[in-house]
Amino acid sequence: MADQLPSRSENFAEWYNQIVQRADLADYGAAKGTMIIKPYGYALWENIQAYLDKRFKQHGAKNAFFPTFIPVSYIHKEKEHVEGFSPNLWLVTAGGGETLEEAYAVRPTSETTINSTVGNWIQSYRDLPLLLNLWNSCFRYELRTRLFLRTSEFLWQEGHTFHATWDEADAYSRAILNDAYLDFYINAAALPVLAGKKSEREKFPGADITYTLEGLMGDGRALQSCTSHNLGSNFAKSFDIRYLNRSNELEYVASTSWGLSTRAVGAILMTHGDDKGLLMPPRIAPIQLVIVPIFRKESEQQAVLEAAKRIQRDLDNYRVELDAREGLTPGFKYNDWEMRGVPIRLEIGPKDIEKNQVVLVRRDTGEKKFVPLAHLLDEVKQMLNNIHDTLYARAKKFQDDNTFIVDSYEEFKERTAGEGGAGFLLAHWCGDRDCEEAIQKETRATLRVIPFDRVKETGKCVRCGNASEGRVVFAKAY
RNA sequence: CGGGGCGUAGCGCAGUCCGGUAGCGCGCUUGGUUUGGGACCAAGAAGUCGGAGGUUCGAAUCCUCUCGCCCCGACCA
The missing domain is CATH 3.30.110.30 (C-terminal domain of ProRS)
Incomplete structure (x- = not known):
């Protein structure tokens, strides 16, 4: 008998800490406050990336990479920006055993390094808009850390765009918030959020306006789930990024930046789930369906495994795992996959093969259904959508009730x-x-x-x- | 930085008060019986006791120093 998870209602924080490690999502890194993302957790992040990346590209953004090290003087060019970030900065002061003449900041975000470069890329209105996105990690010194929610290094994407006018920048930052982030949270993560603006006090250092999505976690605390900033011309002025407009006059560009981090993983974990463990939203679940083969005698084993493999092939449009681990009872596997939050479990045993059927069990409701093989594809498709809707509805109800x-x-x-x-x-x-x-x-x-x-x-x-x-x-x- | 806790096998811990040559559970390996809701039996493998120094015939245990991590507060995506 494996030990129970702490109850979600009684000790939410402990539930979270344990599930992250037990479900093999992540572990603590050797350096303080750092995180090792294990394959199951990283797969979730990859699905998040894929979903968002597509939408960013639909809005014309192109991926690029900028360096991790930023001369510290760059950080100081935008006044509010440096004030906002200096408590979180990591500095590299030596390399090759020599003290550096100028320390490098390890990027807390890339506004300064981007802006110091793209000035050279932009000369006329014909060069605009310039739409970039970076998938990278960034580093912020933190006193108190928690896996996925706040770590000294975390994965994210940061978009940086440059436009001719303030209004255009504003429209773009709102479009990303709505068409990428909000769409992602509702339609992929099954997570209701409130969309709006941050107050002056809470906005990003260096922004004119910060737009945000706020989620409500299972313990009644809010989580900022992404941000999208209209930076106006604040960085353009600090870094002198100007272009010639159609009237041959020099104007400052307007810029945006927008980001969503591995914190989104934390949001998903803390929104869905129950005392049995996680509940992965079906459309981004690392494993959407797990097949648990059931047999007693060795003579049955081969037939069942073959049938299971055939089903796996039939379902190759989905992310399917066949749990052929030996020496574990089916009951153990049920609990194991429930803890990991796989939306659908498919059981197949000798009796099912005889009847040309399988058993599907929903993780969210526990409902068990005998499904003829001929209907399997339709049923899986429907069930995954249904689970998504149920998760969203539950989370929305929780939000409304709170x-x-x-x-x-x-x-x-x-x-x-x-x-x-x-x-x-x-x-x-x-x-x-x-x-x-x-x-x-x-x-x-x-x-x-x-x-x-x-x-x-x-x-x-x-x-x-x-x-x-x-x-x-x-x-x-x- | 304040407060609390903890470093002993992969994980969770006991042993520390009162020094005597390291143990339990889970996991792991092998064999057998099991398998439709967390199986069982047997035999194994596995630890520089966070690190350094000291006291002692002898240190996981006593003393000094040190490093690290987790949790709770102030700052933050």
Whole structure:
């Protein structure tokens, strides 16, 4: 009897820490705060990459690579940027046993290194827009780390685009948010998120506007699930990136940057799943269907394995694993794959072969279904879509059930008291930065997002009582 | 940086108080019986006790120093 996982409802943090390692997703690296992503976890990331990469390319972005080392003086060129990132910077001060004349920053993000280069690529409006995306890792010194959610080095993509006008840059950063990220979270990850803007205080250092998607995790804490920034001409001015417009006048370009990291993996794990373990959203699940062959005698073994292999071939449009491990009972395998979150289990044994059928079991509901071989393909297709819809609906219900309209600061404080998450708190806010900061200090909740679709509604700031024109979303966040 | 915990076999731990030549469970290997919801029996393999120095006839155990990791707070994708 294997030991039980901690219960998700009783000890969410411990559930998360254990499942990540037990399901073979990731492990701790040797250096503090670093992460080893194991094949099962990396496969999930690869599926995320594939989904997003396609959408970025549909929006014209092309992949490139920029160096990990950035002369530290570059980082200092944009004032807000350096202030925002210096606490997180890793510095390389020596190479080949010699102290470097100028230290290198290990990229916390590539705005500075990109901007210092593309100025030479852009001379006229004919060179615009310039649309780049980088798949790389970046490095941020962190005091407290957690696998996938916050590590000193993490994988991500960072898009960087350059446009003729502020409006065009704005439209592009919104398009990526909606057509790539939001589409991904809803249609691939089965994860409902709130789309909107960050406050001035929470926005990216160096951005005019930061757009974001905020998810609500199983413990009621919010997680910033990606960001997309309209950088305006802030970096263009710092790095002097100008182009000749149609009227032969020099103008600063407007730029964007946008990123989604391996934190998305954490979001998926923390949203779906139960006390049995993970629940991978079907469209990006590393394994969509696992075949567990069942036999008693050796004489049965061959026939069952052959049938299983035939089924695997028939399902080659899907990511299918045949669990032919010897010496493990079927019951053990059921539990093992349930823990790893494989959406569908297919059982096949001698009785099924006789009847030309298989058994399909859904991970989300536990429902068991006998399916004639002739209908298998249709059934698998339908079931995967169905599981996706169920996961989304469940997560949406959880989000709705944990979203609260709060009109008094007393209630705000009550809801944010204690250790756990507080859900999404919809409250009026005056728009003042100091007031926002005070709310965080007094309640530990931060302003997560100003939703695009908020209703216009006059009200009074939940803390100071000044006028407000709509509700914003507060939460305790990761 | 503050607070807490922990480094002993791949993993989880006992042994440390009171020094005497390293043990348990899981996992692993081999053989056999099993196999439709976490199988069982038997025989094995596996550890410079985080590191350095010291005390001692003798150190996982006592002393000094050191390194690392995890968890909880302040900063953050």
